[in-house]
Amino acid sequence: MCGIVGYVGDKESAPILVSGLKKLEYRGYDSAGVAVVNRNQLNVVRATGKLRNLENRVVADQPQGNIGIGHTRWATHGRPSDENAHPHTYKNVAVVHNGIIENHLALKEQLRAKGHVFSSETDTEVFAHLISDELEAGKELPDAVRGALDQVKGTYALAVVSALDPHRIVCTKNASPMVLGLGEGQNFIASDVPAVLEHTRDIVYMEEGDLAVVTAARVDVYTRQGQKVNRPTRRIDWTPMMAEKGGHKHFMHKEIFEQPRAVADTVRGRMLLTEGDVHFEGWNLTPEKVRSLSKITILACGTSWHSGVAGKHMIETLARMPVEVELASEFRYRDPIVESSHLAIAISQSGETADTLAAFKEAKSRGATAMAICNVIGSAMTREAEFSVMTNAGPEIGVASTKAFTTQLVALYLLAVKLGRIRGTLSVQAAQEHLTHLTLIPKMIEDVLKCEPAVKRVAREFMNAQDFLFLGRGPMHPVALEGALKLKEISYIHAEGYAGGEMKHGPIALIDEKMPVVVIAPKQPHVAYEKIIGNIEEVRARGGQVIAVIDEDDAQVGGLANHVIRIPAACALLAPVIATIPLQLLAYHVAEMRGNDVDQPRNLAKSVTVE
Template sequence: MCGIVAYIGHRQAYPVIVKGLKRLEYRGYDSAGIALVNHGLKLYKKKGKVANLEESTLGQDLEGHIGIGHTRWATHGEPSDRNAHPHRSANGKLAMIHNGIIENYASLKQELIKKGYQFHSDTDTEVLLYFIEDIQKNNSSTLEEALRIALKRVVGAYVIVLIDEDNPDTLIAARKGSPLVIGIGKGEHFLASDASPIIEYTKEVVYVNDYEIAIIKADELILKNLGNERQTPFIQKLDLELAAIEKGGYDHFMLKEIFEQPHTIYDCLRGRLDAAQGTITMSGIQNNMELIKNANRILIIACGTSWHAGLVAEYVIEELCRIPVEVEYASEFRYRNPIIHKGDMIIAISQSGETADTLVAIERAKEQGAVILGIVNVVGSSISRISHAGAYTHAGPEIGVASTKAFTAQLTVLTMVALMIAKERNTISHDRYIHLLNELNEVPEKVKHALENADHIKAVALKYKDVSDALFLGRGYNFPIALEGALKLKEISYIHAEGYPAAEMKHGPIALVDESLPVVFVATKDTYHQKIISNIQEIKARKGKVIAVITEGDETITEMADDVLPIPEADELIAPIISTIPLQLLSYYIGVARGFDVDKPRNLAKSVTVE
C-alpha cells in the first residue's frame, strides 16, 4: 500500500521517479505526486493515476537531479489533489512523502495549531512534516537532528523521505514498520518501497531497518539509529530480473502469474525436494528442528489469502504431525490477549513479509517466548528478519494485487515443512512419506496440465459473468480452497461470493439457492467424495447452477453438474495446490469479461503496511 520512489545522482530525477511509480502501481493507490529540487522546490501532485500526474506536468519545469515521488492509498483524508503526497512545509522549503500511519497525529496537530500553523490537507503526513519543521526552527537544529527528535515522539508506522531546497545534494529517509530499500549505483542512489523500481539500474541494495535514519548523497550513504550512532549498511545482491516485473506478452500480470505457476512451484521445490533420495532440505527448518518438532502447539498467523494457506496447513500439519494447530487472523490476534506459552511455535505467512498486522502479532508472540517461523516471498522483508527461522517461497515478484502464484508457493512450502516435521516426529510411515514426496514432485506438471483447460474455463466464465452472487463449497482440505475461490471472485469481479464448508450449507446458506445462483464445488476425489456428491444433489434439487472442480474422469459429478473444471488426479493432501488453479482462471476471466482492471482492483492494496 502506497509507493515511494526517490532519486539522487547524475540522471534527471523526474523520468526515473515516474517510471518507478508506474512499477509500484500494483501496490494500489488513488493519487500520485512528485517533488524536485533545482533552484528551488517544485511540487506536482494529482488525484488518480500516474498518467494523470504526467499529463498535469506537461510544459512544466521538470529539471533536477534530486527528487521524491509517491503513490498514495488514502487513510487520513479522501483522495484529492490536496491530500496527495508530497506535502510542503509551512516555510515552503521542505517536501516529504510518507507511507504508514501516525497514530498520535491529532494531538500533534492541536499543538501545532496553537502555535499558529495552518494546515492545507487532512493528512497525518502534513502534521508530521510541520512537527519536524517546528522542531528545526525552535531548536536551530539541522533537518536530520529535527527528524530524530520528532520520531522519538511519533507513535505509529512510517517510511518517510525528505528533501530540502537549502540542501539540494541530500535526501533524508527514515523507517519504522514499512519497507524501504536503497539501491546503490555509481554516483547515484535509488530509494523505493520494494526493488521493482530499482532493478533496471542496480542489483546492489540495502534494506533499511526499523528505527534507522538514512542520509543519502549521490556518492554517499550514511545510516544512523535514533541515538545518532552510525550503523554499517549491509549490501545485498538482488536475485531479480527485469523480465519478472514485465507482462511478457500477457494481457495482464494476473494472467501471466497464473501461468507462471508450474515454474514458480518448481522453483519452490528446486534444491529442496529430492524424491529419488527421499529427502527434503530446508536449512532454516533443519537448524531449528529440535524446537519445532517439540512444539506443543502451532499458531498460524496471517491475513487474506495467506490466512487461507494457513487453513490448508492446519489440516496438513495435524494429519501428518499430530500437533494441534490454530489459525488466527493477525488483525484479531494482535488486539486480544492470547495465551502464549514458551515453546509454542508461530508460523507467520505473508507474501510481502511486511503485513503490518502480522508483523505486530509475531513481535508480541516473540516477546512471550514463542518460536517464530516465517513463510514469506520477499527476501529481506521485515517478517523474515524478525523470525527465528523460516523459508522463502521463491515465487518471484507478484504484481497482480490478487495473489495467485504466491498462494500456491505458500501451500508448497507449508506442505514440505509439515513433511519434515512428521518425519522427525515419526508420525508418518516411510511409504506414506515417499508417496507424498513423489506426489509433491509431480505438482508442477499437473498444474501445467490444469492450465491447458484455460479456454474451457473462459467459456464457463462467460456464462456466469453477469451473476450478482456466488457460493463456494468444499470439504476437508478443499474447504479453504473454496474460501480462496470466493475471495478471488470478490477481488477481481466485484461479485458477492461466500465460501463455506459444504456440510454447513444446510445451516443457512441453502436459503440463497435458486435457479440464478451459481454454486462452485471443489469436489475432487477424496475421503469426502460421496458426501459432496450428496451436497451437489441438494443444490440441483433446488434448481441451483453447479460448477464443479473435479478429478479428471469423474463421470458421476460430470453428469450432475452444469459445468465441470477438471484437474489431474492427486493425493487429497496435495490436491489443493492444483484445485485452486481453475478457480483463479474462473475469477480472472469473469473479471475481464466484466471490463475491470484485474491487476489493480478498486480499493485494494498489494502490501497492507497499515492496519
C-alpha cells in the first residue's frame, strides 16, 4: 500500500524524493510527505491528497539538503490528514514506515508517562519517539534503531534520518518490502523498484530482519543480530511500466501473486491467538448489542457477493447467526424486511460501488446497524458505516478482482470468530483452533501458486472452448461462481458456476465431449465429498472433460478426472481462499493466450460508480 523513497548523495534530495513517490502512485495513497536534512536541521513538508499538493508545498517551502526520506501513506491508524501523514518526527528524528505496530498503544502509554507528547493518531510516530530516546542514551543511529525495534511488535519497512547524524539513512524491514538502489556518489532506498529506476538499475533486495546503513559513498547491510552481510546486486532490465508491475506481464498476474502478503496484512494485528479472540481497531459494537442481533444481511455485487456467500457459511457455522446474502443491485427495488435488530454488512473493494452503497443506505435508514468490509479507507461506504473492517489488500489495478476477494474472505472469517466469541458459540480453545488454521493460509497460498505450470497446461488445452461449467458444493459453491465470473470477465468465454447438487436440474443437458467442467473438490466434511464424486461420474458418463481442483493427497478423484490441479488441504471454511487461486490463474492464462487485454477487459470498469 504505502510507498517509501530515500536519497543520499550530492544533489538536492527533495525533487528526487517527490519524483520517486510519483513512481509509486500506483500503490494508492491519501497523503504524502518528505523530510530533508540540512546542516543539522530537519525540514518536513507534508500534504493530504494527491502528490501535486505535496509538490506545490515543496516548491513553496524549498527544503534544502542532500539527504532525505519520503512517503505516500494509505491511512490505517488515524484518518487522512497533514498531522497523520509521514514522515513523523520527534526532536531530531524523522521516520517513514510501512506496516503495523501491534503494541503501539502500550508503547504510547509508556512514553507519555516519561513526558512524551504525540502529535498524530498513528502507530508510526512511536518509532520516532523510541529512536530519539535511544539517541539521547548515547547510541549511534543504527544501534538506536535496533534498540527501538527490540521494543516493537509488528511489521515494518522503516527508514530513519536524524539531524544529529546528517549523512546517512538507516532502514530495515520485517514482512514489508524494501530495496536499495546503488549509484555513483549517491544511493537510494525504496519500498519498490519503480521509485529508483530512473537513477539506477542496480538493486539490492533486503531480506527479513536486514538493517542497512546508507551513505552517499556506500551501503552496508547487517542481519538482525548485527552481522555484516553481502546481499546480491541485481541488474534490473524492466521498463518503467514493467517495474510498476514488479516484472509481471499484467497487474492481474502481479496481484494474484501478492495474495500471500495481502492475506497476511488482513490478519496482522487482529488475531489474538493466546486469548482466542480477534481485535478490530475501532470496534464499537458492545457485547450486548451483538447478542441482541437477530440477523445479518450481507449486501454486495459481483465478486464481493461471492465472498458474502462464503461468509454466510463462516458466520452461520462459527457464530450460529442467520445470514442472508443479498444482491445489492436488487435489494432496494423491493420492500425488504429490515429491523433494528439486524446487522447490515456492505462488502466492496472500492467502497464506492453505487448499487451496494444505495442498498447500504436503504438498510441503514430502516434501522439496521451498518458495517462495511472494504479496501479503501475514507471511501463513501466507510463514511456511511458505523464500523468498518479494512481488508488491507493494497491497491488493485486489474479490473478482474483477485486479492480483494481472498482478503474479503479472510476478513469475514475473522469477523465470524469475533462474533462467535462474543455470542458464546466458540470457546477459547475452539477459537484458538480456528485462528491457528488461519495462520497457515499465507504459506498455503505461496504453495498453491506453484501450481501455475499445471494451470497453464489446462489453459492451453481449453483456450478455444466456447463454454465452461464450474461445480462446487458447500463452501466451494461460491468458489465455482467466482471461477466462472473470472473466466467470462477477461477471456470472454461463456461460463456458469453451479452448486453441484443443481447440475442434474438443468445444466447436465449442456454436457458433451466439447464441454470442459471444472470441479472444485477438496475433501470436505459430511457427504459433500462423496456427492461431488457423483457429479464427476455424471460428467464422465456424458463425455465431458473434467478439470478437478483437489487436495494434494487425493488419489480417488485424481483417478477420475481428465486434468488435475492439486492444492494444499485447508480446513473447510478456509478452503475457498486456497481453491479460488488456481481458478484465477486459469482465467488469467486463458485470456492471455487468447490475446485479450487482461487488466482492462472490454465493457468493464474497476469500480461501478453508477447504477
